[in-house]
Amino acid sequence: MKQKESKRARVGLYSxxxxxxxxxxxxxxxxxxxxxxxxxxxxxxxxEVYNFGLVDSETxxxxxxxxxxxxxxxxxxxxSGTYFTSSCVLPLHQICKAPTVMLNLQPAxxxxxxxxxxxxxxxxxVGCPIPEAANAFERAGIPLSIINGLLGLSETPExxxxxxxxxxxxxxxxAWNEIEQxxxxxxxxxxxxxxxxxxxxxxxxxxxxxxxxxxxxxxQLGLHVELLEMCDLDRSxxxxxxxxxxxxxxxIETFFEISGDSPSDPRxxxxxxxxxxxxxxxxxxxxxxxxxxxxxxLSYYYHGSNDNHYEQVQSGFIVGHSxxxxxxxxxxxxxxxxxxxxxxxxxxxxxxGSFCEIVAMDYIHNTMLLGHDGPFHxxxxxxKPMLRGLGVYHGKKxxxxxxxxxxxxxxxxxxxxxxxxxxxxxxxxxxxxxKKHDILTIGNTQTHVDFGVDLDAYMDExxxxxxxxxxxxxxxxxxxxFEKTAKLMxxxxxxxxx
Numbered sequence: 001m002k003q004k005e006s007k008r009a010r011v012g013l014y015s016x017x018x019x020x021x022x023x024x025x026x027x028x029x030x031x032x033x034x035x036x037x038x039x040x041x042x043x044x045x046x047x048e049v050y051n052f053g054l055v056d057s058e059t060x061x062x063x064x065x066x067x068x069x070x071x072x073x074x075x076x077x078x079x080s081g082t083y084f085t086s087s088c089v090l091p092l093h094q095i096c097k098a099p100t101v102m103l104n105l106q107p108a109x110x111x112x113x114x115x116x117x118x119x120x121x122x123x124x125x126v127g128c129p130i131p132e133a134a135n136a137f138e139r140a141g142i143p144l145s146i147i148n149g150l151l152g153l154s155e156t157p158e159x160x161x162x163x164x165x166x167x168x169x170x171x172x173x174x175a176w177n178e179i180e181q182x183x184x185x186x187x188x189x190x191x192x193x194x195x196x197x198x199x200x201x202x203x204x205x206x207x208x209x210x211x212x213x214x215x216x217x218x219x220q221l222g223l224h225v226e227l228l229e230m231c232d233l234d235r236s237x238x239x240x241x242x243x244x245x246x247x248x249x250x251x252i253e254t255f256f257e258i259s260g261d262s263p264s265d266p267r268x269x270x271x272x273x274x275x276x277x278x279x280x281x282x283x284x285x286x287x288x289x290x291x292x293x294x295x296x297x298l299s300y301y302y303h304g305s306n307d308n309h310y311e312q313v314q315s316g317f318i319v320g321h322s323x324x325x326x327x328x329x330x331x332x333x334x335x336x337x338x339x340x341x342x343x344x345x346x347x348x349x350x351x352x353g354s355f356c357e358i359v360a361m362d363y364i365h366n367t368m369l370l371g372h373d374g375p376f377h378x379x380x381x382x383x384k385p386m387l388r389g390l391g392v393y394h395g396k397k398x399x400x401x402x403x404x405x406x407x408x409x410x411x412x413x414x415x416x417x418x419x420x421x422x423x424x425x426x427x428x429x430x431x432x433x434x435k436k437h438d439i440l441t442i443g444n445t446q447t448h449v450d451f452g453v454d455l456d457a458y459m460d461e462x463x464x465x466x467x468x469x470x471x472x473x474x475x476x477x478x479x480x481x482f483e484k485t486a487k488l489m490x491x492x493x494x495x496x497x498x
Contacts, residue, residue: 002327002328003287003290003291003324003327003328003329004294004295004296004327004328004329005328006187006188006191006328006347006348007187007190007191007194008046008047008048008187008190009046009047009048009074009075009183009184009186009187009189009190010047010048010050010071010072010073010074010075010186010190011043011047011048011049011050011073011074011075011076011077011183011186012050012052012064012067012068012071012073012075012076012077012096012098013036013039013040013043013049013050013051013052013076013077013079014036014051014052014053014054014055014064014076014077014078014079014092015032015033015035015036015039015053015054015055015079015080015081016054016055016056016078016079016080016081016082016084016088016089016129017029017032017054017055017056017081017082017083017084017088018056018082018083018084018085018088019056019057019060019088021082021083021122022056024119025118025119025122026119027119027159028082028119028122028123029054031123031157031159031160032054032081032082032123033053033054034157035079035081035105035107035151036051036053036054036079036081037051038151038153039077039079039103039105039151042152042176042179043077043179043183045180046180046183046184046187047074047183047186047187050067050068050071050073052064052067052068054081055084055088055089055092056084056088057088058087058088058091060088061088061089061090061091061092062091062092062095064092064096065091065092065093065094065095065096066095066096068092068096068098069095069096073096073098074098074099074186074187074189074190074488075098075099075100075101075182075183075186075488076092076093076096076098076099076100076101077100077101077103077179077182078100078101078102078103078133079102079103079105080102080103080104080105080126080127080129080130080133081126082122082123082125082126083122083125083128083129084129084133085129085132086129086132086133086135086136087136089133090133090136090137090140090142093137093140093142094140094142099143099145099186099487099488100137100142100143100144100145101144101145101146101147101179101182102130102133102134102144102145102146102147103147103175103179104126104127104130104146104147104148104149105126105147105148105149105150105151105152105172105175106124106126106127106149106150106151107123107124107126107150107151107153107160107164107166108124108150108160108162108163108164108166109150109163109166109169109171110162111124111161111162112161112162115161116161116162117161120160120161120162123160127148130146134146145182145487147175147178147179147182148175149171149172149174149175149176149178150166150169150171150172150175151164151166151172152166152167152169152172152173152175152176153165153166153167154167178480181480181481181484182484182488184349184481185349185481185484185485185487185488186488187348188345188348188349188485188488188489189222189485189488189489191296191344191348192221192222192223192341192344192345192489193221193222193223194222194296195222195223195224195296195297195344196223196224196226196293196294196295196296197217197223197224197225197226197295197296197297197298197299197337197340197341197344198225198226198228198289198290198293198295198297198298198299198300199214199225199226199227199228199298199299199300199335199337200228200229200230200232200233200298200299200300200301200302201228201229201230201300201301201302201314201335202301202302202303202335203301203334203335203336204301204303204334204335205303207334207336207469209418209467209468209469210334210335210336210337210338210468212337212338212419213423214227214337216419216423216425217337217338217341217425220424220425220489220490220491221341221425221489223296223341225337226293226295228289228293230302230310230313230314232289232293233285233286233289233313234285234309234310234313236285236286236288236289236292237281237282237285237313239285239288240281240284240285240288241284244284245277245280245281245284246280247284248279248280248281248283248284248320248323249276249277249280251280251283251323252276252279252280252283252319252323252387255322255323255326255378255384255385256319256384256385256386256387256403257383257384257385257386257387258270258271258276258386258387259271259386259387259388259389259404269388269389270388270389271387271388271389271401272389275315275316275389275400275401276387276401278312278315278316278400279316279318279319279320279400279401280319281316282313282316282317282319282320283316283319283320283323284320285320286298286317286320286321286324287320287323287324290324290329295329296328296329296344297329297330297331297332297340297341297343297344298321298324298329298330298331298332298340299331299332299333299335299336299337299340300317300321300331300332300333300335301333301334301335302314314400315400316400316401317333317374317400318333318373318374318375318400318401318402318403319374319387319401319403321333321374321375322374322375322376322377322378322385322403323378324375325343325347325353325354325375325376325377325378326377326378326379328347330343330344330346330347330353330375330377331343331355331375332355332375332470333355333372333373333374333375334470336355336468336470338417338418338419338425338468338470339355339416339417339468339470339471339472341417342415342416342417342427342471342472343355343377343472345415345472345482345485346377346415346472346473346474346478347377349474349478349481349485351413351474351475351476351478351481352377352379352380352407352473352474352475353377353415353472353473353474354371354375354376354377354380354407354445354472354473355372355374355375355376355445355470355472356370356371356372356414356445356447356470356471356472356473357370357371357372357469357470357471358370358469359371359440359444359446361455362437362448363455365435365437365448365450366450366454366455367435367437367448367449367450367455368448368449368451368455368458369439369446369447369448369449370414370446370447370449370471370473371406371439371444371445371446371447372444372445372470373402373403373444373445374402374403374445375403376403376405376445380407380408380473380474380475381405381406381407381408382405382406382407382408382409382436383405385403385404385405385445386403386404386405387401387402387403387404388401388402388403388404388441388442389401389402402444403445404439404441404442404444404445404446405445405446406434406436406439406445406446406447406448407434407445407447407473407475408434408475409433409434409435409436410433410434410475410476411431411432411433411434411475411476411477412431412432412433412434412447412449412473412474412475412476412477413429413430413431413432413473413474413475413476413477413478413479413482414428414429414430414431414432414449414471414472414473414474415427415428415429415471415472415474415478415482416428416429416465416467416468416470416471416472417468418465418466418467418468420466424491424492425491425492426465426466426491426492426493426494427482427483427485427486427491427492427493427494428462428465428467428471428493428494428496429478429479429482429483429493429494429495429496430451430458430462430479430495430496430497431451431477431478431479431497432449432450432451432452432497433449433450433452434447434448434449434473434475435448435449435450436448447473449473451497452497453497458496458497461496461497462496465494465496479495483495
């Protein structure tokens with residue numbers, strides 16, 4: 001069950017037409033409203049729909065603009081219902097500045113030419129006004145995206161003179177996949193505008209790519225950063241009950257496999273009962289803190305003087321942060337809030353989002369091993385993740401339990417969020433295929449990813465994009481989805497190995 005649910009996009013919808021047609025062509029008005037209702041019903045699967053209905057004059061356009069502003073919509077779907085003059089719709093978008101996607105969805109794959117009259121033709125004349133609208137939007141300085149294809153009805157309206165069943169056709173499936181992506185991307189934007197990101201402790205000292213200006217993050221994404229101290233977590237730790245510890249032990253044993261000693265590294269041991277109980281205790285405290293501060297995500301790292309209490313607390317971090325990540329509160333180590341943002345985007349879209357860096361190259365399999373010592377997104381694991389006890393946290397202070405796992409084999413997409421010299425964010429997106437090969441038994445998550453090109457050529461392009469050394473791994477090929485998300489947020493997006 002999700003600890004924090006994501007926001008659904010608020011979608012403005014209207015169908016465009018020309019008022020002069022309604023008295024001339026019987027049934028055309030209601031026919032277009034029928035298409036409008038069909039679109040609204042389908043879009044409501046992914047967002048909250050605010051449907052104005054028909055926009056067929058400058059007056060209606062202004063009313064619609066005010067209507068969409070009143071409902072604070074995140075995106076507008078402008079359905080071309082028949083021919084319309086550009087002056088019928090432009091005032092709407094000058095009043096409401098929400099990003100707009102115009103839908104050029106023809107009802108039928110082909111008209112019945114021999115019997116089609118003017119009114120029937122006008123019901124299919126949906127592509128005709130698109131160039132005019134595109135020109136008007138350009139000259140008004142209003143961005144416009146367009147989806148072309150078929151409407152995708154499952155049955156033909158009685159008024160129609162031709163077969164309008166197109167749901168099975170690739171042009172309809174492709175168009176609706178695009179619509180779904182735009183609406184879900186708008187949901188990411190809304191979620192970020194309402195999100196509270198916790199920042200616990202500090203950055204790993206010397207990792208210059210990790211450092212970010214929190215004001216810059218809020219100004220570009222809308223999220224709030226709540227600065228937390230280890231004493232905030234310690235306060236929650238002091239309230240943890242025996243019942244909560246037992247519940248967390250049950251969660252841990254349900255979600256994870258408990259390892260034996262590593263066959264390859266003498267510092268990597270089977271977790272002890274003491275370590276497991278401590279991880280369960282800290283996990284309960286982490287959940288309490290997330291609830292207290294109503295956090296949607298958490299970036300964390302702590303180092304202090306040797307053997308102090310907070311060092312002991314951080315030794316139990318990774319297991320609890322993996323559990324939170326699986327519950328919709330992604331957690332990123334080393335204070336990497338930019339990768340935490342990438343993880344949150346992946347999670348909101350239902351694609352996972354696991355904390356990664358380069359582990360090594362496998363030139364025999366032409367794969368890159370990507371992973372980290374935690375946290376891991378359990379929901380995209382290939383089998384149960386394994387818990388291993390680490391004698392040392394790979395260059396970081398402390399020790400404790402870490403997660404060893406790999407991501408489900410199949411399509412994956414990496415999403416990195418980096419910062420440029422001017423302070424702007426950049427998304428870096430790359431699609432590949434996760435493959436099942438041997439991994440190290442040292443308590444790190446690791447997944448072999450084949451990016452479809454020579455490894456060195458891939459790294460040439462990736463490193464040119466000025467990434468950070470961390471990124472988020474998502475399941476599925478999601479580059480188009482991430483690009484739409486970036487566009488709605490006004491963030492540059494670079495695709496590596498398109």
